[in-house]
Amino acid sequence: KNEVEQSPQNLTAQEGEFITINCSYSVGISALHWLQQHPGGGIVSLFMLSSGKKKHGRLIATINIQEKHSSLHITASHPRDSAVYICAVSRGGAQKLVFGQGTRLTINP
Amino acid sequence: DTEVTQTPKHLVMGMTNKKSLKCEQHMGHRAMYWYKQKAKKPPELMFVYSYEKLSINESVPSRFSPECPNSSLLNLHLHALQPEDSALYLCASSKDTDTQYFGPGTRLTVL
Numbered sequence: 012k013n014e015v016e017q018s019p020q021n022l023t024a025q026e027g028e029f030i031t032i033n034c035s036y037s038v039g040i041s042a043l044h045w046l047q048q049h050p051g052g053g054i055v056s057l058f059m060l061s062s063g064k065k066k067h068g069r070l071i072a073t074i075n076i077q078e079k080h081s082s083l084h085i086t087a088s089h090p091r092d093s094a095v096y097i098c099a100v101s102r103g104g105a106q107k108l109v110f111g112q113g114t115r116l117t118i119n120p
Numbered sequence: 121d122t123e124v125t126q127t128p129k130h131l132v133m134g135m136t137n138k139k140s141l142k143c144e145q146h147m148g149h150r151a152m153y154w155y156k157q158k159a160k161k162p163p164e165l166m167f168v169y170s171y172e173k174l175s176i177n178e179s180v181p182s183r184f185s186p187e188c189p190n191s192s193l194l195n196l197h198l199h200a201l202q203p204e205d206s207a208l209y210l211c212a213s214s215k216d217t218d219t220q221y222f223g224p225g226t227r228l229t230v231l
Contacts, residue, residue, distance in 0.1 A: 044219070052208050054163070054222035097162055106151055106217055107176060110162035 017098050017111035030085040032114045034098030045083050046097040088118045124223035132229045141226045143194040143211030152194040155210040201230045
C-alpha cells in the first residue's frame with residue numbers, strides 16, 4: 012500500500028461542475044502539497060497545507076490531520092483545469108516529498 | 121523572479137554520449153532538487169542539494185552525476201545512459217522545506 016493514496020485516478024466532468032479530488036496518507040506529516048501538471052511537463056505548486064483550509068481563486072484545499080485526509084476542490088470547473096493533480100506529503104520537516112499517483116482530470120466543454 | 125529555468129527542453133543522446141542538463145533559479149532558494157518522471161507516473165526524487173551541498177542521493181546510478189556550482193545553478197551530468205533512462209527530468213527549488221518551485225523539465229531520449 013502506498014503511503015499516499017489519491018482518488019479517483021481518473022475523473023471526467025462537464026464544464027461548470029464542482030470537482031473533488033481526495034488524498035489519504037498513512038504516516039505523520041509536517042505538510043501536504045497539492046501540485047498541478049499540465050500535458051507537456053511543468054509542475055505548479057498549488058497549495059502547501061499543514062492544517063485547516065486554503066483558497067486561491069476557484070481552488071480550495073482542506074486537510075483533516077486527525078483523519079489523515081485532504082481534499083482539493085475546484086469550483087466552476089473549466090477545460091483549462093484539465094491536468095494531472097498530484098498530492099504529496101513531507102515528513103518531519105524533510106525536503107523529500109512522497110507523492111501520490113496523481114488524478115487525471117478532464118473537463119469537457 | 122519566481123521562475124526555475126531548465127535547458128535544454130529536449131535532448132536526444134546515444135548510450136556513449138556525455139551530456140549535461142542545466143537548471144537555474146534566482147529566487148534565493150538554498151535547496152535544489154532533481155527529479156525523474158516516467159510517463160503517467162509521479163516524479164521520483166533523485167538528488168537534493170541544500171546550501172550547495174548534496175544532502176540526499178536516492179541511490180541513483182553513478183551514470184547520473186549532480187553538481188551545484190553555486191546557489192543559483194544545478195547541473196546533472198549524464199554519461200553512458202541506458203534507454204530506460206529516457207524520461208522527463210525536472211528541477212525544483214525551495215526555501216529549505218517550503219513550497220517547491222518546479223522548472224518545465226528536460227525531455228530526455230536515450231537511443
